[in-house]
Every structure is written in structure tokens, then in C-alpha cells.
Amino acid sequence: MTRAVKLFNTFAPDTSEGQWINFMKQQGISKQEIVAAVRERTGYPGEHLELLVEHALGERPQQDIEFLLTPLKPTSIKKFERRPRGYLLKAEGPGDDSFYVLLESVDLDDEKVDRLLDSHQDELCFLAYKNAHEGNPFDTGLREDGHVVVAESGITFQDIQRFLAN
Structure with a gap:
């Protein structure tokens, strides 16, 4: 398994957000005004928004x-x-960063899933991370007790099949 991951970057210069930021710059809007506009439109709460804007502008x-x-x-x-x-x-x-993952495997019982999780933590963590960024599958909504739980990542049976053979 290769360990390369193409990180999902909303603020890349070739995304809609990146192009919007570059358009504002071309219109003569200052970087601080762009940061304020992006904060207002996206609701991005982070103190690092200026870094993201500079990246979108190709400065970082x-x-x-x-x-x-x-x-x-x-x-x-x-x-x-x-x-x-x-x-x-x-x-x-790290920290409080967590996300949900849908393990698409209708035929696996609890015992097999427990063994899989016990034996292949590193591989499953990597697959969850890779698939969250590369969108395989992405944003699967699951309804439970009147609220929506969203899986930001998915692991397919095909992804884990080689682990089950061991």
C-alpha cells in the first residue's frame, strides 16, 4: 500500500474558493479585506485564515x-x-480531531470487525485518512435518533479484503 495522500484543500488556487480569492485580489481588494470577506462568507473560525488566503494567492x-x-x-x-x-x-x-468512517461491509459480524480493528489499526487509520481526503466514499449521511451523523470517510470491503485473508 502506498502512503501518498492527496490532501483535500478547499483553498487551493485551482478550487472555486481559490479562484474567488484571486479574483478579489485582481479587483484591487487588499489582503486584509479579502481575509475579512472570506471569514464572513465561509464562517472559517481559525486564526490561520490569513495563511490560507496567502496560499490561495500563491504566496505560500x-x-x-x-x-x-x-x-x-x-x-x-x-x-x-x-x-x-x-x-x-x-x-x-491528535488533540480533539476526530471523524466518522463508514466501513462498508454488510457481511462482517462484530467478532470479525473487532479482530480487524485489533490487528490492523495503522492500516485502517491510514485508509480512513486517505479516503477522507481523496473522497472514497465521502460525506455519507447516516440518520440516528433524530440527528444526522456524517461519515467523512469510507472504507470498502475491497479495501480490507486482504486483511481478512490473514
Whole structure:
């Protein structure tokens, strides 16, 4: 398994947000006014918004903002609940960074999922992280007890099949 991940970057110069920021700059709007406009329109709460704007303008490389591109790589992943399409897992990362992952595996029982999680934490954390950024599958909405829980990532049966053979 290769360990390269193409991080999802909303503020990349070639995205809609990046092009909008560049358009404002071309219209003569100052960087501080652009930052204020982006904060107002996106609701981005971070103190690092200026870094993201500078990146969109091509003034900073992606490496300078990678720590802001969430979700961060999780350090653990655990079973949250069984779903009709498989299992909802919770990936927990540095600090309070966590996200939900849908393990699409209708035929796996609790015991097999527990063994998979016990034996392949690092690989599953990486797959959850990679798939969250690269969109495989992405943004699966799950309704539970009147509220929506969103899986930001998914792991397919094909992703884990080689682990089950061991």
C-alpha cells in the first residue's frame, strides 16, 4: 500500500474558493479585506485564515498549511455502531480531531470487525485518512435518533479484503 495522500484543500488556487480569492485580489481588494470577506462568507473560525488566503494567492506553498487540512491522520480507530451498510467507526486523531468512517461491509459480524480493528489499526487509520481526503466514499449521511451523523470517510470491503485473508 502506498502512503501518498492527496490532501483535500478547499483553498487551493485551482478550487472555486481559490479562484474567488484571486479574483478579489485582481479587483484591487487588499489582503486584509479579502481575509475579512472570506471569514464572513465561509464562517472559517481559525486564526490561520490569513495563511490560507496567502496560499490561495500563491504566496505560500501547500506545506505551510498542511496542518490545517483536516481531518488529520488518526492515531486510533474504533467501532461506534452497526449500520445497515456495515459499521460506523470513529477515527480519533491528535488533540480533539476526530471523524466518522463508514466501513462498508454488510457481511462482517462484530467478532470479525473487532479482530480487524485489533490487528490492523495503522492500516485502517491510514485508509480512513486517505479516503477522507481523496473522497472514497465521502460525506455519507447516516440518520440516528433524530440527528444526522456524517461519515467523512469510507472504507470498502475491497479495501480490507486482504486483511481478512490473514
